[in-house]
Amino acid sequence: MSSDILKVLYSQDDIHAITARLGAELKHDYAGKNPLVVCILKGAIMFMTDLVREIDDYMELDFMDVSSYGDATESSGEVKIIKDLDASVKDRDILIVEDIVDTGRTLKYLTDIFKTRHAKSVRICALMDKPEGRVVDVHADYVGTTVPNEFVVGYGLDYAERYRNLPYIGVLKPEIYAAKS
Ligand code: PRP
Ligand code: MN
Ligand code: MG
Numbered sequence: 001m002s003s004d005i006l007k008v009l010y011s012q013d014d015i016h017a018i019t020a021r022l023g024a025e026l027k028h029d030y031a032g033k034n035p036l037v038v039c040i041l042k043g044a045i046m047f048m049t050d051l052v053r054e055i056d057d058y059m060e061l062d063f064m065d066v067s068s069y070g071d072a073t074e075s076s077g078e079v080k081i082i083k084d085l086d087a088s089v090k091d092r093d094i095l096i097v098e099d100i101v102d103t104g105r106t107l108k109y110l111t112d113i114f115k116t117r118h119a120k121s122v123r124i125c126a127l128m129d130k131p132e133g134r135v136v137d138v139h140a141d142y143v144g145t146t147v148p149n150e151f152v153v154g155y156g157l158d159y160a161e162r163y164r165n166l167p168y169i170g171v172l173k174p175e176i177y178a179a180k181s
Contacts, residue, residue, distance in 0.1 A: 001162070001163070002166070004163070004172055004173055004176050005153075005154075005166075005170040005171070005172060005173070006170070006171045006172060006173045006174075007170060007171050008168050008169070008170045009147065009152060009168075009169050009170055009171060010145070010155075010168060010169040011168050012167050012168055014168075015050070015127075015155060015168070015169070016050070018127065018144040018145060019047070019050045019051050019054055019144075020054055021144075022051060022054070022125060022142050022144060023051055023052075023053075023054020023055050024054065025142060026051070026054075026055055026095070026125065026142065027054070027055045027056070027057055030055075030057070030059070030093065030095065031057060033093045034058045034059060034060065034093075035059050035060070035092070035093040035094065035095045036059075036060050036062055036087055036089060036092045036093065036094050036095070037052060037059050037060065037061050037062070037095045037097060038062050038063070038064055038085065038094060038095065038096050038097060038110075039061065039062070039063045039064070039097050040064055040065075040066060040096065040097065040098050040099075040106065040110070041063055041064065041065035041066075041082075041083065042065065042156065042158070042164065043098070043099035043100065043156045043157050043158070043164075044097050044098050044099045044127075044156060045156050045164075046099075046155045046156040046164075047097060047098075047099050047127045047144075047155065047156060048061075048097040051097060051125070060087060062085045062086055062087045063083065063085070063086075064081070064083060064084060064085050064110070065081070065082035065083035066079055066080065066081055066082060066106055066109070066110065067079070067080060067082055068080075068105055068106055079105055079106055079109040088117075089114050089117045089118070089119040090117060090118045090119070091118065091119075091120050092119055092120055093119075093120050093121045093123075094114050094119045094120075094121065094122045094123070095123050095124075095125055096110055096111070096114075096122065096123070096124045096125065097125050097126075098124060098125070098126045098127070098140070099126070099127050099128065099155075099156050099157055100126060100127065100128040100129070100130060100147070100152070100157065101124075101126045101128070101129050101130065101133075101134075101138065101139075101140055102130045102133035102134075103133055103134060103135040103136065104133075104134050104135060104136040104137070104138035105135065105136055107124055107126075107138045107140070108136045108137075108138045111124070111138065123141040123142070124138075124139075124140040124141050124142070125140065125141065125142035125143075126140035126142070126143055126144065127144040127145070127155075128143075128144060128145055128146070128147045128152070128169075129143045129145070129146050129147070130146075130147050130148075130149060131146065132148070132149040133149060150171050151171070151172060151177075152169050152170065152171060153166065153169070153170060153171075153172055154166030154167070154168050154169045154170050155167065155168060155169045157169065159172055159176065159177075
């Protein structure tokens with residue numbers, strides 16, 4: 001299946017350099033705060049687990065599953081909660097961990113919800129930012145890397161639920177989409 005990949009954008013080493021840098025920054029910024037770190041399933045699973053292992057400090061981990069894309073490569077514009085958090089966000093410092101900010105709809109929806117629920121603070125840590133895709137005004141406080149307007153897969157990111165398990169981030173061959181549609 002790695003023959004489905006046109007090119008590798010970020011290798012395992014590239015990704016590790018990013019998580020180490022962001023982890024050091026977060027350890028500094030959240031010292032003494034015991035943040036609630038929220039992984040947005042499923043895309044952020046790999047990034048979140050690598051990121052928190054760079055931070056030897058108190059924190060709590062929770063998971064929320066929201067979906068907007070379905071099996072398509074473009075956002076439907078709809079965000080729905082598939083699984084909510086277990087913990088209360090009230091008076092907590094919330095760090096949302098996302099794999100990618102594209103249109104921004106997912107993160108806009110989440111930051112609005114957490115503010116409504118009276119979080120003390122809400123910040124976003126995104127592995128990748130795709131500024132060209134932005135439809136709503138949202139920005140990540142911590143960004144691993146900025147990516148071009150290409151559909152990326154691997155390291156948690158899927159196309160039709162495939163490729164999440166790849167240890168690197170790459171671009172799919174165009175014929176893979178063509179075969180599907
Ligand atoms: C993808 C990605 C982000 C979101 C970004 O998730 O993981 O969560 O879309 O797009 P946006 O900025 O346009 O909202 P998806 O909804 O595909 O669910 P998944 O993480 O389970 O793959
Ligand atoms: Mn996602
Ligand atoms: Mg997806």
